[in-house]
Amino acid sequence: MFGTRLAAAMDEHGPLCVGIDPHEHLLASWGLPASAAGVREFALRTVSELKGSVAAVKPQSAFFEQYGSAGVAALEETLAAARDAGLLTVLDIKRGDIGSTMGAYAKAYLDPASALAADSITVSPYLGFGALEPAFELAAAHGKGVFVLALTSNPEGAEVQHAVRDRESVAGSIVSRVRQRNAQALGTPDDLGPFGLVVGATISTAARDLGFDPSDCGGPILAPGVGAQGAGLTELRAVFGSRALESGQVLATASRAVLGAGPDGLAETAAALNRALTVTD
Template sequence: MTHHTTEPVPGRPPRPFGARLEAAMDTHGPLCVGIDPHPSLLADWGLPDTPAGLRDFALRTIEAVGGHVAALKPQSAFFERHGAAGIAVLEEVLAAARQTGTLCVLDVKRGDIGSTMTGYAQAYLADDAPLAADAVTLSPYLGLGSLAPALEAAERTGRGAFVLALTSNPEGAGVQHARDASGQAVAAAVATGVARANAAAVAAGTLGSVGLVVGATVGDAVTRLGIDLAAVGGPLLAPGVGAQGAGATELEAVFGAARRHVLASTSRAVLSAGPHPGAIRAEATRQAARVGAVLRP
């Protein structure tokens, strides 16, 4: 079991998230397992839809795949719906993931301005934050510049961010595919801005710590909108693998020359193998090999 520690060493600058993620994908394959305690999955596992059920579900998932996959991705909404007790479980889940050495991407999709964005940065990206994760998902649709407090906090603490660019929901296209007066698509402008944030890391020969979220089911949108994913220089989080329908063909078509930077995310395809940890781990290993054959042949 290889650990990619998230704990800072006193007196030493934190190792950037991009470098840690690259090492984790090299070791375990490019798979991120979502921890999504959806009511139907809890029921399938014979668990109640309560904070205790969430805790059992999430900690059993970490027991199964912690130290065996590149990353874990808890979906904050499924914990938040249970109020303070659910948030307490999420704190415990993040701490448990840290103990396994597995990188944790907290899926919160935050996006705001000014001091409020700074507040979110303090909540998720500060070393002493109870909800600190290795990376978070962020929404740039109040303007990419509005994310500066979070991106700066992530850089200071060796953490990362995945910025929404092309999502697979049909409603997203109305905003993400829209073009400005110069003809550039909104999603392409986001990708260009993220590439700028990663320029120093790329110049140093490492993977940047600011990534994009690009759905594995977006079809030809990347090409049609003129987005060069290989030039982004950071990781590409690709939801939609497995139960949502994306397989080898879709991954190859969407990501092309940028395939090696893709972290494929799946939840139900792995978690539906539960509740036994051994079965979950076996399915995660199978899925990692499956996506690895396409993304890192």
């Protein structure tokens, strides 16, 4: 099951997940063209350099898709290379739709027969949490993971995520629904479930102010915002609490803070950030 695999990987390699976000300015700093070929070289080099250094990588699909079929082919190669390197993958796609369309997205990214299959994906619940059921079902069938957007750090997100219905915030209801889904999948609350949340590492007291604890979801938490966006161990403690960090529930994500070191400095920078994020007391 994905939760168990992720917990083991984090125990061995630390809490850091490196985002593979080939922005044009990063491609330029690496001496690469802003093209599918440049993105391919950037991503494959990142995977190669990070092998054995981190628990997971998080390719951002949009940076590949913008170059059309050649960019998607580069994403396929990146996912395959990560598998070969023993790195878990979180494919950041934020898909969310209804019925057969959501089912098709699930097959594209969670079915092992697909060239785009990842170990886990990000999804958006804002067409209704129940609309994500095809992704949950396929993930459970194949030992994959699903991270549901819950409380993000972008200011625009608050108008939906902070909204209150029947005395519960939208974000809080997502935590509750993910917890229920994990309980169904596990049958026991003692293990880390396959279904988790995306909660920004820079949200400060937002979750507490809304009256819920993200760690109650029973699954892993993907926490973007580490490094260049300002979050470190102190901010992670403030958002998630020491218990969630010590138990290996929080997968902290950094992109620019690692990628900006250039291809020759990736492994060393990731190792240093991993140490800085590791709870030792």
